[in-house]
Amino acid sequence: MEKLTTFANRVVALLSTDDLVVGLAAGGSWIGGQLDEYSDIDFVLVTREVIGGNKERMMGYAQRFGHLLNAFTGEHVGEPRLLICLYDEPLLHVDIKFVTLEEFEHRVENPVLLLDKGRQLQGVLDKTTAHFPHPExxxxxxxxxxxxxxxxxxxxxxxxxxxxxxxxxxxxxxxxxxxxxxxxxxxxxxxxxxxxxxxxxxxxxxxxxxxxxxxxxxxxxxxxxxxxxxxxxxxxxxxxxxxxxxxxxxxxxxxxxx
Missing domain, CATH: 1.20.120.330 (Nucleotidyltransferases  domain 2)
Structure with a gap:
């Protein structure tokens, strides 16, 4: 767990001075304190302008976060705004989903807010509801x-x-x-x-x-x-x-x- 929180804290520090970034949230195992030594990290990176779908810009952010071994976009799961990353030192699987504040309203879960400039992300969580897709x-x-x-x-x-x-x-x-x-x-x-x-x-x-x-x-x-x-x-x-x-x-x- 320590390696996950250390990595996340480093990312938060890097993004805190980025004027394009509105905030950073973590989903998946981060919610409800379910992290363990086998967990990956599911980031939702919220920006003022559209970055999701632009691989070059997405890669630019991912490369700032640590020793990036490999990364690819998530078209195979129908999500081109997702960048699936493998980092080293320590070896970590990290998913980064790039969304705007408006896109953050449409979500399958309520993530943990790691960085929230001006409480804008909290404002979205307060006024909208998460919907996890159910099978038909x-x-x-x-x-x-x-x-x-x-x-x-x-x-x-x-x-x-x-x-x-x-x-x-x-x-x-x-x-x-x-x-x-x-x-x-x-x-x-x-x-x-x-x-x-x-x-x-x-x-x-x-x-x-x-x-x-x-x-x-x-x-x-x-x-x-x-x-x-x-x-x-x-x-x-x-x-x-x-x-x-x-x-x-x-x-x-x-x-x-x-």
Whole structure:
């Protein structure tokens, strides 16, 4: 933890004299005192003019903060305003999101304010609300049985790597978020599921892991289906249209091929 706070304090000192900077906030593990020796740093750097999306200017700030080994922008996660950085001395993963004060209003969490010139960031937090995106249940239900069928096809053909990827995708996109929702957490996919969900739930999720073999993949896929049915029953509202015909046909095929 000390290396994280030391790094952050150095960044705050550098930015405090920068007239273009409105403030600096930290999200992720910094919120609620969840930092540990394995944490990275999620910075939100708020500036008076648009910098996010301009890689050269983003890199200019990142290079000032320490011994920058490597950095790249976050288009792969749909966020070109994000710069993902690896620093040395000490070795740290640091994400820096560059936003304006107006853009700071639209956020998924309320970060910890590390630098707030004129209490402008606090003013935004006081008048706006954070919204963490929740999965669309109908979107999941419309796709789930197609994903199960696809996994069966890949397993039946012997494309086990593809099948294992499919299991991982359903674990990450469906089971993890729904488990978090059932426990009253933000649906952060599989993030900290071991810490924030019950032991028996984690055990059930472990059973969706498989080795590189046909029988193991079929068993894991049955557990994926079983968990989804349980979570769907507890989490979904009556407005979700269940794809019963798809479910019945896919599960009949499952019985036939396995």
């Amino acid at each position: 249940y109908q979107w999941i239900e419309d796709r789930f049985w197609v994903w199960v069928h696809y996994t069966l096809l890949k397993t039946g053909r012997g494309e086990y790597f593809e099948a294992l990827e499919s299991l991982g995708y359903m674990r990450n996109v469906v089971l993890g978020p729904l488990l978090h929702i059932r426990n009253g957490n933000e649906p952060r996919r599989l993030r900290r599921v071991e810490m924030w969900c019950r032991a028996e739930e984690v055990a059930g999720l472990k059973a969706t892991l498989a080795g590189y073999d046909r029988e193991g993949i079929f068993a894991a896929l049955r557990q994926v289906v079983s968990l989804y049915r349980q979570l769907r029953e507890e989490v979904y509202s009556g407005e979700v249209e269940l794809r019963r015909e798809s479910e019945e046909r896919v599960m009949a095929y499952f019985d036939a091929v396995s």
